[in-house]
Amino acid sequence: MFAGTNVDDIIVLTVLFLSARAAGKPRPWQIWAGQYAGIGVLVVISAVTALGLTIVPDQWVGLLGLVPFALGVKGLVAAIRARGDAEPPAPAVATGLFSVLGVTVANGADNISVYTPLFRTIGVTDSLVTVAVFAVGVAAWCLAGSWLGSHKKVIEVVQRFGHWIVPVVFMSIGAVIVAESGVLGRLAG
Secondary structure: OHHHHOHHHHHHHHHHHHHHHHHOOOOHHHHHHHHHHHHHHHHHHHHHHHHHHHHOOHHHHHHHHHHHHHHHHHHHHHHHHOOOOOOOOOOOOOOOHHHHHHHHHHHHHHHHHHHHHHHHHHHHHHHHHHHHHHHHHHHHHHHHHHHHOOOHHHHHHHHHHHHHHHHHHHHHHHHHHHHHHOHHHHHHO
16 A cells, blocks of 8 residues: 555655755655655544544444545546646655655645545554555655666656556555445445
């Protein structure tokens, strides 16, 4: 799930590491720290929001999967409409720790719609395991972004197809949340 919800983050991290190599800003440690802090903010917001969802009966929580599905549809429609346009706009380049944190939160704000129902349905222990996996995922993403940031051909491919990949991933995640929750059977019955 981390990889699916952060596919677009690879583009941002790659651009940030390219900028660090070319201009010296932001520094690599600022990219790493900003990425961890930003993902941490998204996880905390999602966990707090999930706690607030305890008023929603468990049998209907799966409907929250419609949120990432709808975001995916919206992104897919935008990608289809932009087909004739020039390349999609490049992500903003940050210059320091707080701007990297801000870019990470802004870029990942839609992740809250995926993490919230997940944290709501899997319980505390599995949520803690998920957060640990996310911490490892952030390290893997930063390493991948640094590596990709040193290969110009790779970034061209990611920038070219990223606007298609992200919506499909979001639609898939939403569909899985809805399907695995069993809510469709309750709606049909």
